[in-house]
Amino acid sequence: MALRKSTKAGGVGVVAAALAATAFVAPAQARPDAPGPGAGHKATQRAMDAAVRAGIPGVTAQARDGRGIWKAASGVGDLTSGKPRGKHDKFRAGSITKAFVATVLLQLESEGKLSLDDTVERHLPGLVRGNGNDGRRISVRQLLNHTSGLFDYLADPEYSRTYMEGDGYLTHRYDTLPPKKHVRVALSHKPLFEPGAKHAYSNTNYVLAGLIIEKTTGRTYEDEVRDRIIEPLGLKDTSNPGNSIRLPRPSSRGYSKLFRAAPDRIDDITEMNGSQGWADGDIISTAGDLNRFYRALLRGKLLPPKQLKEMKTTVATPGSSYTRYGLGISRLRTSCGTTLWGHGGGMIGWLSMVVSTEDGGHQLAYNFNGDWDTSQMPKIVDAEFCGTSR
Secondary structure, rough: OOOOEEEOOOOOOOOOOOHHHHHOOOOOOOOOOOOOHHHHHHHHHHHHHHHHHHOEEEEEEEEEOOOOEEEEEEEOOOOOOOOOOOOOOEEHHHHHHHHHHHHHHHHHHHOOOOOOEEEEEHHHOOOOOEEOOOOOOOEEEHOOOOOOOOOOHHOOOHHHHHHHHHHHHHHHHOOOOOOOHHHHHHHOOOOOOOOOOOOOOOOHHHHHHHHHHHHOOOOOOOHHHHHHOOOOOOOOOOOOOOOOOOOOOOOOOOOEEEOOOOOOOOOEEEOHHHHHHHOOOOEEEOOOHHHHHHHHOOOOOOOOOOHHHHHOOOOOEOOOOEEEOOOOOOOOOOEOOEEEEEEEEEEEOOEEEEEEEEOOOOOOEEEEOOOOOHHHHHHHHHHHHHHOOO
């Protein structure tokens, strides 16, 4: 699940694009006082502190490069007690989950159990039908790179009012939502375009991808992610929540501005039923584990060369000439022209990002425990990889 602000005043609105594509701009020169990329991570700490001054409650981050591991935090993890944000906090990683899902499907392809060019119909017969939607014309690849044309279930106004905004969210935050409910919501709408015509980010794609994993393997999506990625890499702080409503410790509180009519109101939304994200955004992790995952992924520890090349084969993302989307990961360019691979993630109450150089030699992952200001996120990336703190 990737969230952005609604175009209407206040509140968390519907998905429009992968958070990794947010606000990366044309190349600019580093500030003269910046001692260069990485530079002891001082610029990164300054950017984190600036995000807190701009209104984000707290930030937790970890960078990993040739000089070692740097861990940092800024701001508070609990607005009531004033407890500082922790350097080892667990958080809801949102759409960063999509890279895990894409990795599992590419592993299944490498094992000959499916093809990215298979139709959705082949694996989920009869499921994607109605209102002009047709799983016989959509491939697995088109799910993974968001070129299917399927409507994003989070963009449905009734769903948004019920599960993402105001009193609707506070009333239904503990509801268990089965994946096929999300599919039904999406299929109540006509497709956005013909399959393959262009890119439009839709969480529906990854709900279907999770269902394909389950149909192909006869096991749960969560079991496959655990056995293929989490346990082999030793990601001890990464988990799928299932129906659990709580975050494992250590963790901070998560906060959201849920009410359009009260844009300054902040609600503690830490507890929520994990099933409301599922394969499009349910993973709970830490900055350290996300860096470890991306390092292994880009260094070929999880996928054979053919599948890793497919993952990094990108399509244009409308509205951004500096971001392109692959299979569960994005290629983006910083303000100083550095090319990175990564993904952003948003859940109600949380905003996250993980990025890495293509060689896996330098990673940065971080999380905000407030969901209302994505504009601060690329500034932290620029600080780490360009030595700037704009």
